[in-house]
Amino acid sequence: MVARLFRLRVALAGGLFRGSVVRAARVALLLVLCLGVAAVSPFAISWFTEPGGIRNVLDVTIGAVVLALALLVPLFDSRRNLVPRQFGQFPAKSGSVALSMLVTTIVSWPFLVMLVWLVALWFARPEWHAAGWIGPVALVLAALLAIVAVRFGSGLSQLAIGDRYAGGLRLTGGILCIAVLPLLVFVVAESLRSDTNQVLVDAAGVLGWTPFGAPFAAIGDAIAGDDSTATLRLGVLAGTIIVLAIAWFGIAAKSLTSIERPRDILSARRGLGWFERFPAKPAPVIAARQLTYWQRDPRYRIALIALPIAPIAVVAAFLIAGADVALAAALPLPIFMLLLGWSQHNDIAMDSTAIWEHVASGIRGWADRAGRLAPALMFGVPVAVIGSSLTVTFMGDWRVLPAVIGMNVGVLLIATGVASVFSALMPYPATRPGDSPFVQPQWSGSGSGTSQTVSMVVALVLSVAPVWISAAAIADPSFMGNIFALLFGVGFGLIVLLAGVAIGGRIFDKQGPEILAVTQIFD
Known part of the structure; x- marks a missing residue:
């Protein structure tokens, strides 16, 4: 042989x-x-x-x-x-x-x-x-x-x-x-x-x-x-x-002694975009659909263009007030990560009439929650890591790179985990497909302001821990301190993310018909 x-x-x-x-x-x-x-x-x-x-x-x-x-x-x-x-x-x-x-x-x-x-x-x-x-x-x-x-x-x-x-x-x-x-x-x-x-x-x-x-x-x-x-x-x-x-x-x-489950040779595998790159399972298919939305839907493109505006405005305000350049350089990326993850807090309403497929087919809530996070995480994690290198370049001390990465990735994971819960707990009607992305429907129910405010506050409170640990490691840039900040930020963020997917999934399973009713009010 x-x-x-x-x-x-x-x-x-x-x-x-x-x-x-x-x-x-x-x-x-x-x-x-x-x-x-x-x-x-x-x-x-x-x-x-x-x-x-x-x-x-x-x-x-x-x-x-x-x-x-x-x-x-x-x-x-x-x-x-x-x-x-x-x-x-x-x-x-x-x-x-x-x-x-x-x-x-x-x-x-x-x-x-x-x-x-x-x-x-x-x-x-x-x-x-x-x-x-x-x-x-x-x-x-x-x-x-x-x-x-x-x-x-x-x-x-x-x-x-x-x-x-x-x-x-x-x-x-x-x-x-x-x-x-x-x-x-x-x-x-x-x-x-x-x-x-x-x-x-x-x-x-x-x-x-x-x-x-x-x-x-x-x-x-x-x-x-x-x-x-x-x-x-x-x-x-x-x-x-x-x-x-x-x-x-x-x-x-x-x-x-085992064989792989064969593919269906009659199914089309070309020209399906993101669906070609994900397996035919509920969560991956939802992830592929969400990535397609982000690529083609102007409502998502407008949101991505608008997200960097807030960090830039905050940095400009700090610089005008005479803040230290190193502090101003450390602020934009965690703010962007927070807003990117938080922007998913009403993602379920973007589906409009498509959400009925999830409810009618009995898709588990955790699969819906996990699949919807794919675009934010696939885009956010590389941006967090690469952007952290630019941050420490302006800060002038590369020893703090692990702590900065841990802070930014942790904030992103926490924000997406919180958004997974509130997307199912407090949805509100969103702009319908084909309408102007600047038009927001009016609704007499639990308003969008409540959902946005509460989800943002919860994300901010949970983000305090990784930001505090990373700030301490940045102030005293020891190797082990920075490694601990990296591990704590990523680990704590993963715990919140998994908990958010689990809790949001349970809410989705119990309130599927109510969620469907909210998303179709204007359809």
Whole structure:
């Protein structure tokens, strides 16, 4: 089985060059570029840094990122990876298939780039030779971790997600990539502006105890003479490899004994816009419809254009009053996040007559609540993370980036969670489709002012906690304080969001007919 799969791997590697001459030249140029970067980057760091100190910190940080990508990339995009289910017709046991796929992973271009990088590291770091046996063992374990991580990530993605949800998973991965960009800017900016590089040192200290940074931190410990700590780090790395390998064999066995639910080949999958990218489940379908609304409905476009006006006005007022520039820079984004999430407090009324489908078909309330949050979260989270990098740029201290991200994301999640409750609890008639977005129907019931005021007050009160914690971390910019502010802001926001979806869903289930009556008063 190994020999057969080895020949298949070689054929797949060579298949990249098949086709036109232009395509083959483009692929060859890309591979040469990747191999060149992998070979030169370790020497480039050596040219600009001295042994020990910042060089060790960079090796741990960069090494951890590279090994983490070996797990995350195939987890979010496994289209180009072989999966055990493809070998279901072969007369081989699941263990043989899993072992063969694991061993032959080395016959791939990505692993060749990884191998070139590890070899270049060994030759670019002559001081590593003083680590004795720990140096080669650490690099070998790093390569093994990359192999097992690739197989585990791609296998888990194919088994748990499958082709039906692969598009949404890739979209999530793309959003996360955009969200990570400010963090990379933060690391680069901090390394350029600081003489002590304390943030990088603290980050490397944390990453050194993860499986991804452990091999490179272990080499540094061995050079310093701390063999016990180095051995402990290698134990963490080896244990992770064993756990991922066992999980991979289990994934392979499950994949070979189960089949994915087939798609309906007669259903149309082209020309449906957002509906092509979401599975045919209640919450995802509602999310796709809401995204379509945001894209085409002028009522939503006007709201998105109007949302930035309030933060700009607040900042202008603070600057005119003589407030500090750093304070003025920190205000616009959380205000925008609050308004973006709060703007969903009457989203259910925007459906007009379409809401009857939810009530008549018996869609669960939580599915309606969760699906409606997709546009605000998919748009708001990247804006919160990217905008936070611009905020700290004006504030002049990149050390507070985690706290600023935690504050902005937390406020967004809290506001959307509160809006999920009030959208079902206190709906009021909204502008009908096709009417001017500036026209608001008059209604003698529980007015729009009450719903807007109460929902805004609740969102503001719940937002005090993450804003307070983040403000304390910004005032005293320590690494652990900022990390705690980030985790608290996101965690507290998620709790409020999930609670809002659950409570709003229960209200929707109980008051479905009343909600339908409110939305159709003028139809």
